[in-house]
Amino acid sequence: MGDQLKIAVLVKRVPDSEARIKIDSGSGGIDPASVKFVVNPYDEYAVEEALALKEKAGEGEVVVISLGADSSQETLRSALAMGADRGVLLKTENAPTDPFAAAQILAAELEDGGFDLILSGKLAIDDYHHATGIIVAELLGLPGVSAASGLTVESGKGSAEREIEGGVEVVDFQLPAVVTCDKGLNEPRYPALKGIMMAKKKPLEVKDVTPADSGVEVVGLDLPPARPEGRIVGEGVDGVAPLIAALQQEAKVL
Amino acid sequence: MAKILAVLEQRDGALKKVSGEILAAARKIADSIDASVDAIAIGPAGLESDLNGLAADKCTFVSSDSLQLYQADLYASAVEATASSGGYRAIVIPATAMGKDLGPRIAARLKCPLVADVTAVADGELTLVRPVYAGKAMSTVKVTAGTAVVTVRPNAFEAAGSGNASVEKIELPDTAVKRVTTAQVKAPENKSLDVSEASIVVSGGRGLKEADNFKLIEELAAAFGGEAAVGASRAVVDAGWRPHSEQVGQTGKVVSPDLYVAVGISGAIQHLAGMRTSKVIVAVNRDKDAPIFGVADYGIVGDLFEILPVLTEKIAKITAG
Ligand SMILES: Cc1cc2nc3c(=O)[nH]c(=O)nc-3n(C[C@H](O)[C@H](O)[C@H](O)COP(=O)(O)OP(=O)(O)OC[C@H]3O[C@@H](n4cnc5c(N)ncnc54)[C@H](O)[C@@H]3O)c2cc1C
Ligand SMILES: Nc1ncnc2c1ncn2[C@@H]1O[C@H](COP(=O)(O)O)[C@@H](O)[C@H]1O
Numbered sequence: 284m285g286d287q288l289k290i291a292v293l294v295k296r297v298p299d300s301e302a303r304i305k306i307d308s309g310s311g312g313i314d315p316a317s318v319k320f321v322v323n324p325y326d327e328y329a330v331e332e333a334l335a336l337k338e339k340a341g342e343g344e345v346v347v348i349s350l351g352a353d354s355s356q357e358t359l360r361s362a363l364a365m366g367a368d369r370g371v372l373l374k375t376e377n378a379p380t381d382p383f384a385a386a387q388i389l390a391a392e393l394e395d396g397g398f399d400l401i402l403s404g405k406l407a408i409d410d411y412h413h414a415t416g417i418i419v420a421e422l423l424g425l426p427g428v429s430a431a432s433g434l435t436v437e438s439g440k441g442s443a444e445r446e447i448e449g450g451v452e453v454v455d456f457q458l459p460a461v462v463t464c465d466k467g468l469n470e471p472r473y474p475a476l477k478g479i480m481m482a483k484k485k486p487l488e489v490k491d492v493t494p495a496d497s498g499v500e501v502v503g504l505d506l507p508p509a510r511p512e513g514r515i516v517g518e519g520v521d522g523v524a525p526l527i528a529a530l531q532q533e534a535k536v537l
Numbered sequence: 538m539a540k541i542l543a544v545l546e547q548r549d550g551a552l553k554k555v556s557g558e559i560l561a562a563a564r565k566i567a568d569s570i571d572a573s574v575d576a577i578a579i580g581p582a583g584l585e586s587d588l589n590g591l592a593a594d595k596c597t598f599v600s601s602d603s604l605q606l607y608q609a610d611l612y613a614s615a616v617e618a619t620a621s622s623g624g625y626r627a628i629v630i631p632a633t634a635m636g637k638d639l640g641p642r643i644a645a646r647l648k649c650p651l652v653a654d655v656t657a658v659a660d661g662e663l664t665l666v667r668p669v670y671a672g673k674a675m676s677t678v679k680v681t682a683g684t685a686v687v688t689v690r691p692n693a694f695e696a697a698g699s700g701n702a703s704v705e706k707i708e709l710p711d712t713a714v715k716r717v718t719t720a721q722v723k724a725p726e727n728k729s730l731d732v733s734e735a736s737i738v739v740s741g742g743r744g745l746k747e748a749d750n751f752k753l754i755e756e757l758a759a760a761f762g763g764e765a766a767v768g769a770s771r772a773v774v775d776a777g778w779r780p781h782s783e784q785v786g787q788t789g790k791v792v793s794p795d796l797y798v799a800v801g802i803s804g805a806i807q808h809l810a811g812m813r814t815s816k817v818i819v820a821v822n823r824d825k826d827a828p829i830f831g832v833a834d835y836g837i838v839g840d841l842f843e844i845l846p847v848l849t850e851k852i853a854k855i856t857a858g
Contacts, residue, residue, distance in 0.1 A: 300671065300787055300806070300810075303673075304673040306674065313674065382641065382644070382650075382653070383644050383645065383649065383651055386641075411653065411654055411670075412651065412654075413641075413653055414637075414644070414653055416641075417638065417642060418642075418644060418645040421613075425716070427717065428717055429637065430634070430637070432781070445638075447607075447633075447635070447722065448634055448733055449724065449725070449728060449734075450722045450724045450725065451723045452607070452634075452719050453720045454719050455718045456716060456717040456718070457716075460716075466789075467781050497681075498681055498682025498683075499650045499678050499679065499680055499681060499682065501676055502677050503675075504669075504674055504675070504676050505675050505677070506673075507674065508675075510834070513830065513833045513836060514835065515836045516836065516837060517837055518837070518838050519838075519839035519843060519844060520839070522837030522844065523848050524851075530817070530819070530835070531855075534817045534834065536737075536795050536816070537855055
């Protein structure tokens with residue numbers, strides 16, 4: 284590997300984190316009406332990291348890849364507007380909800396791509412698997428590091444930091460590798476107007492894919508059980524005594 | 538008879554509390570398909586003394602001092618060797634930093650689905666409940682494949698009691714290939730309890746006004762005794778007042794302690810994503826319309842700078858007995 288860095292970034296279209304979730308009784312899924320869709324926030328860290336690494340190397344290519352319906356073209360365009368070079372949409376109306384099934388399709392696309400580095404988010408804020416990137420790494424037989432909040436890559440070697448309970452793990456590996464990205468890695472850039480204009484002309488390839496049968500079935504989607512009705516126990520310091528009484532006698536946590 | 542494999546977690550050669558929860562979750566899943574529960578523990582030789590009398594049929598102990606720290610590939614090979622020996626319908630792993638890394642590796646190696654971050658077992662065969670959309674919805678998933686990897690959210694299940702599992706010590710399979718190396722774990726200087734593991738979390742937000750005032754939060758946490766950790770909203774982490782490791786919420790940690798105290802935190806939807814499954818929630822905020830009161834069991838409306846010192850003193854008296 285010379286100074287050229289070829290990096291793939293997996294990006295997913297997800298509902299904005301502010302979105303109020305309504306369940307559509309017909310489909311049993313969420314009601315997409317009035318929900319704003321965005322690039323998964325963790326994938327923005329991955330795109331930013333790829334762009335910064337390419338800029339540092341001086342030369343290379345950043346390819347953004349998404350699995351999903353035609354609407355995911357918009358997600359890829361957002362990543363292209365940030366500065367990625369080209370996009371690939373693996374198009375299906377039935378993107379699997381099982382991360383193994385999704386990773387199989389993504390790995391097949393990545394396999395012969397000659398990438399030095401494959402980046403993804405640590406987690407998609409819709410399905411919440413925290414899994415896809417690492418499954419891809421295993422399927423490709425590559426080193427895989429999850430939830431990196433720090434990353435250095437130099438002359439074919441990488442080192443990452445991962446936050447664990449009560450500490451930070453330092454993990455070393457060789458390229459090519461798969462790294463999933465956490466908050467703390469960088470501050471994603473906002474696409475400039477010029478970037479948005481240029482993104483429209485960048486290549487975006489659409490390939491039809493057919494997911495394998497999934498080994499899980501989603502049998503229900505419900506709103507979380509409502510929390511029991513709470514109450515204001517008091518105002519100012521006058522609230523302290525009734526709070527303590529409630530914690531001791533009702534909640535029994537003291 | 539079908540079997541379930543419970544993957545236990547150690548740190549510094551001692552079994553972690555979450556391991557008891559994993560045994561309990563595995564037992565619940567086993568009951569839904571009339572299966573038995575085996576356990577597997579991976580770690581240094583010193584771990585053995587913690588493995589006596591676990592609530593399982595047997596416990597396989599993959600022992601080597603090279604397994605002191607979590608080594609992703611070696612741990613994956615150890616679990617894979619036992620898991621693929623046959624008959625396991627589910628491999629149950631804690632959804633901790635370790636398990637969230639290990640689970641996907643096992644799913645890839647067994648070529649099976651992964652059901653992540655499960656909080657409950659539903660009626661029916663191998664049917665599991667997991668929060669999605671940052672806890673704004675609950676998804677119920679039925680496993681139709683022969684085997685699945687299941688990760689379980691810490692604090693969602695009551696830890697299992699003791700049992701009489703026999704311990705079988707084995708070596709790490711020599712086919713294990715190490716592609717990533719955990720070189721070290723950097724621990725913070727004042728080794729405090731992690732928010733995701735504490736049974737009480739006291740969190741502060743922008744209402745604290747400046748970093749120094751967080752000592753009010755630290756003092757309240759300390760008053761609860763050794764079981765409380767300090768948490769923070771993203772606003773104060775982004776401002777550099779507190780480390781990211783303390784952030785609770787969608788881009789921080791998900792916690793479900795017995796008691797969560799939110800002080801000077803408005804209760805944005807992304808913060809609620811990280812703490813709404815706490816058993817009891819207390820909020821202190823001067824704005825009676827703050828959304829945090831919508832999820833709180835008990836609220837005090839008022840100025841935290843007046844309320845906290847009094848609250849801390851009273852709590853300290855109670856815990857001191
Ligand atoms: C993609 C995304 C991800 C995010 N992830 C997270 C996350 O993981 N965690 C998270 O917390 N946020 C997250 N956020 C940010 C979130 O939207 C809020 O901005 C943040 O939680 C606000 O923090 P806060 O409650 O401390 O501050 P504010 O919203 O400013 O609230 C401060 C509160 O303090 C009260 N107050 C002020 N003075 C006093 C006083 N003297 N006494 C008592 N009360 C007082 C005020 O009434 C107010 O309610 C995320 C946002 C986005 C877009
Ligand atoms: N359908 C998809 N298309 C592209 N990337 C995806 C897809 N699903 C998951 N990913 C990637 O995998 C990461 C983790 O997703 P998950 O395992 O579903 O939480 C995301 O942040 C993306 O980078």
